[in-house]
Amino acid sequence: MNDVLQQLADILEQRKQATEEKSYVASLYAKGLDSILKKIGEEATETVIAAKNGDKEQIIYETADLWFHCMVLLAQQGLGPEQVLQELQRRFGLSGLEEKAKRKKN
Numbered sequence: 861m862n863d864v865l866q867q868l869a870d871i872l873e874q875r876k877q878a879t880e881e882k883s884y885v886a887s888l889y890a891k892g893l894d895s896i897l898k899k900i901g902e903e904a905t906e907t908v909i910a911a912k913n914g915d916k917e918q919i920i921y922e923t924a925d926l927w928f929h930c931m932v933l934l935a936q937q938g939l940g941p942e943q944v945l946q947e948l949q950r951r952f953g954l955s956g957l958e959e960k961a962k963r964k965k966n
Contacts, residue, residue: 865941868928872935888932896936899929 875885888896903926910918934940951959 865931865945868931869935869940872931876935885932889936893936896929896933900926900933903929 872885875883876889878886880887880890888899903922907919907922907926910922931941934944
């Protein structure tokens with residue numbers, strides 16, 4: 861599964877060299893952070909609505925869109941999925957409540 865994320869990360873990195881006319885991702889990069897964040901907000905809302913409606917196929921579709929746009933954000937910020945996966949790995953075995961409390965202290 862991580863192979864898919866890495867393949868997508870590689871493609872998103874390549875799209876930094878593409879022209880806006882030929883690449884949706886390149887057009888997002890060109891429009892800047894606010895446009896990327898707006899898309900993430902839209903996709904998050906659509907995911908919530910799909911879940912509220914109980915439409916499993918739509919939940920999968922919208923979650924894929926949300927993850928995709930989050931990956932665009934990571935690439936735009938010079939980050940990759942491996943850093944997010946490492947953070948998730950770090951959290952294994954930790955109580956979610958304890959981990960959240962530690963973040964508030966820092």
